[in-house]
Amino acid sequence: MNKIFLLVLAMLFFVGCKSPEARKPISVKTGSFIDASVERNKKLNAREQAEIQKILSEKKIDYLSSQSGFWYYYNIKTDVDSLKTPSFGNIINFNYDVKTLDGATIYSKEDLKTQSYAxxxxEIFTGLREGLKLMKTGETVTFLFPSQKAYGYYGDQNKIGTNVPLICEVTVNSISEK
Incomplete structure (x- = not known):
């Protein structure tokens, strides 16, 4: 009886000290959704770039290309070197309008009124935030934003829909320290 008890005890000890084994996954994710999303975004970007390049070639204006992925030109440029571009925390007083690439007004300057932005x-859409960093007091700039620099996939939940590239004419009235 003691031998059986010792044998059972030894077997329990041996089984109880076994290290845990890794479980195999039940299902394997292939990443097909991400791959499809990447392809959709590449096609969307190519279509928007073609539309913007068409506008750039039709107009007789020399647009500048930003490092951030949008285009712009100065309607009114300030040549005074003593004026600075805004930096972190500066309060910018500005007016702007929003149009589609075909020139249809979505929001006029009167609709949006004068804005103050720290x-x-x-929060302000990415392209406009980056565009304001390029401007000085008194300048007016027209920006062409692809949808990923504008309101992107979600739009503005009002008049701007999904993946809409925009044209914005922005005038900086003043830049002040906080």
């Missing part, structure tokens, strides 16, 4: 401390 640089990099408040």
């Amino acid at each position: 640089m990099d401390q408040e």
